[in-house]
Amino acid sequence: MSEEILKVEDLRTYFYSYTKEAFIRSVDSVSFSIRKGEVLGIVGESGCGKSVAAQSILGLITDGPGIISGNIFLTRNDKTVNLLDGLSDYASIRTKRKAILEISKDISGWLKRSESLMKGIRGKVISMIFQNPKSALNPFITVGDQISESIMLHKGIQAKKEAMAIASKWLERVQIDSPSMRLYDYPHGLSGGMCQRVMIAMALSSEPSLLIADEPTTGLDVTIQTKIVELLKKLREELALTILLITHDMNVIMQLADRIAVMYGGRIVEYGLKKEIMDSNSFIRHPYTIALLNSIPTIGEIKAKERLRAIKGDVPDTITLYRGCRFYERCTLKNDRIKKRCKEAEPEMIEIGTGHYMRCWLAE
Amino acid sequence: MKFILWKPILKLVLREFFIAVFLLLGVSIVIFSILHLAPGDPLHIFINIQTQNPEDVALLKRELGLDRAIPIQYLSWLNKLLHGNFGNSFRTGKPVFGELIKVGVNTLMLTIGSMIVTLLIAIPIAVISSLRRHPVLSWGLTLFAYILSALPVFYLGYIVIYIFTKKFNLFPFLPSGAVSSSKFNLIYFFLPIMVLGVGNGSISEIVRHLKMQLERVLSEDYIKAAKAKGASIWRHSFKEGILIPVTTMVAAKIPFILGGAVVVEQVFNWPGMGRLAWQAALDRDYPVIMGITLFAAVFVHVGRLTQTLVFAFVNPQTGEKGEGD
Amino acid sequence: MRARYIQRAAEVSEFSQIPIWKRANKKDIIQIGFGLLVVLFVLSSYITSVLHLLTYDPLEINLKEIMQPPDYKHILGTDFMGRDILSRIIVGSQAYFMPGILAIFIAISFGTIAGLVSAYNSGRTDAVFSYILDLIDSIPKMVIILLAIAFFKPGIFFIMLIVGITNIPTVASLIKSKVIFLKKRNFIEAAKALGLKTTDIIFKHILWYNCKSIVIIQATLGMAEVILIETSLSYLGFGVQEPAPSWGNMVASGGDYFFRGDFYLSTAPAAAILISILGFYLLGDGLNNLLEWRRKR
Numbered sequence: 001m002s003e004e005i006l007k008v009e010d011l012r013t014y015f016y017s018y019t020k021e022a023f024i025r026s027v028d029s030v031s032f033s034i035r036k037g038e039v040l041g042i043v044g045e046s047g048c049g050k051s052v053a054a055q056s057i058l059g060l061i062t063d064g065p066g067i068i069s070g071n072i073f074l075t076r077n078d079k080t081v082n083l084l085d086g087l088s089d090y091a092s093i094r095t096k097r098k099a100i101l102e103i104s105k106d107i108s109g110w111l112k113r114s115e116s117l118m119k120g121i122r123g124k125v126i127s128m129i130f131q132n133p134k135s136a137l138n139p140f141i142t143v144g145d146q147i148s149e150s151i152m153l154h155k156g157i158q159a160k161k162e163a164m165a166i167a168s169k170w171l172e173r174v175q176i177d178s179p180s181m182r183l184y185d186y187p188h189g190l191s192g193g194m195c196q197r198v199m200i201a202m203a204l205s206s207e208p209s210l211l212i213a214d215e216p217t218t219g220l221d222v223t224i225q226t227k228i229v230e231l232l233k234k235l236r237e238e239l240a241l242t243i244l245l246i247t248h249d250m251n252v253i254m255q256l257a258d259r260i261a262v263m264y265g266g267r268i269v270e271y272g273l274k275k276e277i278m279d280s281n282s283f284i285r286h287p288y289t290i291a292l293l294n295s296i297p298t299i300g301e302i303k304a305k306e307r308l309r310a311i312k313g314d315v316p317d318t319i320t321l322y323r324g325c326r327f328y329e330r331c332t333l334k335n336d337r338i339k340k341r342c343k344e345a346e347p348e349m350i351e352i353g354t355g356h357y358m359r360c361w362l363a364e
Numbered sequence: 365m366k367f368i369l370w371k372p373i374l375k376l377v378l379r380e381f382f383i384a385v386f387l388l389l390g391v392s393i394v395i396f397s398i399l400h401l402a403p404g405d406p407l408h409i410f411i412n413i414q415t416q417n418p419e420d421v422a423l424l425k426r427e428l429g430l431d432r433a434i435p436i437q438y439l440s441w442l443n444k445l446l447h448g449n450f451g452n453s454f455r456t457g458k459p460v461f462g463e464l465i466k467v468g469v470n471t472l473m474l475t476i477g478s479m480i481v482t483l484l485i486a487i488p489i490a491v492i493s494s495l496r497r498h499p500v501l502s503w504g505l506t507l508f509a510y511i512l513s514a515l516p517v518f519y520l521g522y523i524v525i526y527i528f529t530k531k532f533n534l535f536p537f538l539p540s541g542a543v544s545s546s547k548f549n550l551i552y553f554f555l556p557i558m559v560l561g562v563g564n565g566s567i568s569e570i571v572r573h574l575k576m577q578l579e580r581v582l583s584e585d586y587i588k589a590a591k592a593k594g595a596s597i598w599r600h601s602f603k604e605g606i607l608i609p610v611t612t613m614v615a616a617k618i619p620f621i622l623g624g625a626v627v628v629e630q631v632f633n634w635p636g637m638g639r640l641a642w643q644a645a646l647d648r649d650y651p652v653i654m655g656i657t658l659f660a661a662v663f664v665h666v667g668r669l670t671q672t673l674v675f676a677f678v679n680p681q682t683g684e685k686g687e688g689d
Numbered sequence: 690m691r692a693r694y695i696q697r698a699a700e701v702s703e704f705s706q707i708p709i710w711k712r713a714n715k716k717d718i719i720q721i722g723f724g725l726l727v728v729l730f731v732l733s734s735y736i737t738s739v740l741h742l743l744t745y746d747p748l749e750i751n752l753k754e755i756m757q758p759p760d761y762k763h764i765l766g767t768d769f770m771g772r773d774i775l776s777r778i779i780v781g782s783q784a785y786f787m788p789g790i791l792a793i794f795i796a797i798s799f800g801t802i803a804g805l806v807s808a809y810n811s812g813r814t815d816a817v818f819s820y821i822l823d824l825i826d827s828i829p830k831m832v833i834i835l836l837a838i839a840f841f842k843p844g845i846f847f848i849m850l851i852v853g854i855t856n857i858p859t860v861a862s863l864i865k866s867k868v869i870f871l872k873k874r875n876f877i878e879a880a881k882a883l884g885l886k887t888t889d890i891i892f893k894h895i896l897w898y899n900c901k902s903i904v905i906i907q908a909t910l911g912m913a914e915v916i917l918i919e920t921s922l923s924y925l926g927f928g929v930q931e932p933a934p935s936w937g938n939m940v941a942s943g944g945d946y947f948f949r950g951d952f953y954l955s956t957a958p959a960a961a962i963l964i965s966i967l968g969f970y971l972l973g974d975g976l977n978n979l980l981e982w983r984r985k986r
Binding site for chain 3: 394402627642665
C-alpha cells in the first residue's frame with residue numbers, strides 16, 4: 001500500500017452566525033486520509049460541509065468568524081507537516097458541558113499564521129479546481145497570463161515566453177483546440193466547459209502532489225460534465241494524479257473514485273473503498289448511502305418513466321445540537337428495535353469490514 | 365505580447381467624445397440663456413445708463429454685439445469659438461482665452477493636486493478596512509476619514525495659515541491682504557493643495573465606495589481561486605477592486621472639488637477661476653462667464669473621458685461597465 | 690444550558706423575526722445615536738427659538754461684553770459685538786436645516802422618478818432623460834450657484850433649490866443602475882409573472898426593498914453636503930448675511946480674530962459644522978448597516 005499524502009484528523013470548521021446567534025458546525029469532527037495515486041471521493045447533499053472541508057485544507061476559510069481546528073498532516077518527500085499547526089493559539093473553542101460557549105479569535109494573527117503555513121503549498125503541492133469555472137477565472141486577465149502566472153510562481157521559470165509555451169502545452173493536454181490562440185483570450189469569451197479545462201490546466205501546470213476538485217462538474221451542461229469527467233479520468237491515468245474529489249453527483253463518484261467518504265450533516269457517515277460500498281452483495285450499508293444510491297435512476301427506470309426517488313426530508317441544519325443520529329428524521333430503515341437508541345445517542349464510527357467504517361447503530 | 369482590440373476602444377472613445385461635445389453645446393446654450401434672461405446689464409461697468417445719451421449707448425451696444433437678437437448673438441459667439449476665439453472680456457477688453465489659461469492653470473493644479481492628496485489618504489484607509497482583519501482599527505480609520513471630510517475646509521485653512529505664519533514665521537501672509545504673485549513660492553503653492561485635499565469633504569464618500577467595491581471583489585470566486593493557486597490577491601483584485609472604483613470616484617468628484625477650490629482660493633488668496641468667475645458674474649461680463657463655464661465643463665468631461673478610457677483598457681468586455689452592484 | 694441553546698436555535702430560524710434593536714450591534718447604535726443627537730440639536734433649536742427659551746438673543750449687541758472668553762455666563766463666549774456665541778450657534782443651525790431638506794427632497798424625488806423612467810423605457814425616452822441629466826451634471830455646482838447669486842441675489846431657499854436640482858443626476862443614476870441590475874436578474878419579469886401589480890412592483894419591491902439604502906445614503910450625504918455648501922457660501926459672504934447667524938459667516942467673522950490668537954470665535958462654529966456633518970455621515974452609515982444587514986453577513 002502506498003504512503004498517505006494527506007491525513008485529516010478530527011477536522012472541525014465552525015462559523016458563527018450573527019443572524020442565528022449560534023455556531024454553524026459545517027464540518028464536525030471529520031477524519032480521512034488519501035494515499036498516493038488514489039482518488040478519494042467525498043459525496044453528500046449540498047450543505048453537508050464537503051466543500052467547506054476541502055477549503056479548510058487550503059486555509060481558504062477567511063470569513064472573520066470561521067474557525068478551523070484539528071490536524072491536517074501533509075506528507076511530502078518523507079517529511080510531514082501539520083497544516084493547522086499552531087493555529088489553535090489564535091482561535092479556540094471553549095466548551096462547557098458539550099455546549100459551545102465562545103470562540104475567541106485573533107483574526108489577523110490567525111490569518112498571518114495560516115498564510116505562513118500555506119506558503120509554498122497552495123498551488124504548488126496542493127492545487128484546487130472550483131465549481132462554476134466561469135466565476136473562478138479572473139475576468140480581467142487573459143487565460144495565458146493566468147496559467148503562466150501559476151507556472152512562473154511554482155516552477156521556478158522566470159521568462160514569460162517560456163512559461164507561455166508551457167501553458168500552451170497544458171492547454172493542449174486538456175484538449176483545447178488551437179491552444180496558442182486561446183492563450184490570449186479572456187475568460188468571458190470561453191464556454192463553461194472550456195473554462196473548467198483552463199482551470200484544470202492551471203491547477204496541474206505546477207505538477208502538484210494533490211489535486212482538490214471541488215464540485216468540478218457543477219454549473220456545467222450535462223454533456224460537458226461527462227467530458228470533464230472523462231478528461232479527469234484520462235489525466236489521472238497519464239499523470240498518476242492523487243485527487244480529492246468533492247461532489248454531490250453519485251455518477252461522478254462511480255466513475256472516478258477509488259475510495260468514498262459519505263458526508264451527512266457535517267459528519268462522515270460511511271467511509272471505505274468504492275468496491276466495498278458499492279458492492280451489491282454487501283447488505284451492510286449506511287441508510288443514507290442506500291438512499292443516495294437509490295436516487296440514481298437506472299436506464300430501466302428511465303425507460304419505464306418511473307419517478308425519481310428523492311430522499312425525503314431536508315438536509316439537517318448544522319446548528320442544532322442533536323442528541324441522536326443526525327439522519328434519524330429521514331432514515332427509512334430505523335426499526336422499533338433500535339429506534340430509541342437512534343434518537344438518544346449518536347453512533348460512533350464502527351469498522352464493519354477492512355477499512356470500511358460506518359456510523360450507524362444497525363451495524364452493531 | 366498582448367492583443368489589445370484597438371478598434372472597439374477607439375469607437376467607444378469617439379462615441380464618448382461626440383456625446384461630450386454635444387453636451388458642451390447644451391451647456392453653452394443653457395448658460396447663454398440664463399445670462400441673457402437674468403436681470404442686469406453689462407453696460408453698467410462702462411457708463412451710467414440713465415445719464416448717458418442714447419446714441420452713445422447704442423454705439424457701445426453695437427461694439428459689443430449686444431444689439432442683435434439673442435440667437436444671433438449665440439451663433440456668432442459659437443462661430444468665433446469654432447475659430448478658437450473665446451471673445452474679448454467686456455471689462456478689460458483682453459481676449460478671454462488668455463485670462464482663462466492664466467487662472468485656469470492655477471485652479472487645475474489646485475484641483476488635481478488635491479485630488480491626489482485625497483486619494484493618498486482615502487485608498488490606504490479603504491484597503492486596510494476592507495480586509496476585515498482589524499475590526500477596531502478599520503472602524504477607527506473610517507471614523508478618521510469621516511472626521512476629515514466633515515472638517516470645514518476654510519477653518520482647516522485658518523489653522524494651517526496660523527501655524528505657518530505665526531508659529532514658523534514661514535511667509536508673511538494675511539488672509540485679507542493681497543499676496544503678490546512674486547511670493548508664489550513652494551509652500552504657498554503646496555499648502556492650499558494640502559488643505560483642499562484633506563478638507564474637500566469627498567474622502568468619506570471615496571472611502572465608502574472603494575471599501576464597498578473592494579470587499580465585493582475580494583469575496584469573488586476568482587480571488588479565492590487565485591489564493592488557492594498561491595498568487596497575490598492584490599494582483600488579481602487590482603483592476604476591478606481598486607483601479608475601476610478609483611477612476612469612477614475621481615471622475616465623479618471633479619466638479620465637487622472644483623467647488624471646494626473656489627473656497628480655498630478665497631482663504632489663500634489664490635488667483636484662480638473662482639474669483640474670476642465671481643467678478644465676471646458681478647460685471648455681467650458674458651464672454652468671460654461663458655469661457656469659465658465651458659472650461660469647467662470641459663474639465664469635467666476630460667475626467668469622464670479618462671474614465672471611459674481606463675474602463676475600456678481594463679475591461680476586456682469593452683463597453684460594459686466593470687462595476688456591478 | 691444546552692436545552693436553552695437548542696431552543697434558541699429553533700426560535701431564531703427566520704431573519705425577519707429578529708427585532709431591529711437586536712440586529713444592531715454596538716457600533717451601529719453608537720453611530721445612529723450620534724446622528725440622532727445632531728438631528729435632535731437642530732430640532733431643539735427650532736423649539737427654543739419659537740418658545741424664546743434662549744437666555745441671550747443671538748442678535749442682541751452688547752458692547753460692554755465684547756470678546757468674552759468662555760465662562761459660566763457665556764458658555765462659548767461672546768463675539769466682537771458682544772453677542773452670545775452659543776445662542777448664535779443654536780439659531781445658526783436653522784440656516785441649513787429646512788433649506789437642506791428642500792434640496793434633499795427635490796434631489797431624491799426627481800432623481801428617483803428620472804432613474805425609474807429611464808431604466809424602464811430604454812430607447813428615446815432614456816436618451817432624452819440621460820441627456821438632460823448629463824447636462825445638469827456637466828456644469829460644476831459651484832459655478833451655477835455663483836452665477837445665480839450674482840444675478841438674482843437669491844435667498845438660501847433658492848440656492849438650495851439649485852443644490853437639489855444639481856443633485857438629481859447622482860440619485861437618478863444610482864436608481865437607474867439598480868433597476869437595470871434588477872432587470873438583468875429577471876427580477877421584474879419574475880414579479881410580473883407572479884401577478885403582482887405594477888405599482889406594487891415599483892413601490893414595494895423595487896423602491897422599498899432595493900433602493901432604500903440608496904435613498905438613505907443619498908439623503909444623509911445630501912444633508913452633509915448641504916451643510917458644507919451653506920457654510921461655504923455664508924463664509925464667502927453669499928449665503929446668510931450678517932447679522933443673521935450662520936455657522937459659515939460666524940467662522941468668517943471670527944477669522945481676523947483667529948490670527949490674533951482669539952480662537953474660540955471661529956472654532957466654536959467650525960466645531961458645530963464638523964459635528965453636524967459627521968453626525969449625518971454616521972447616521973447614514975449606521976442606518977444602512979442596519980437595513981442592509983442581511984446582505985452583509
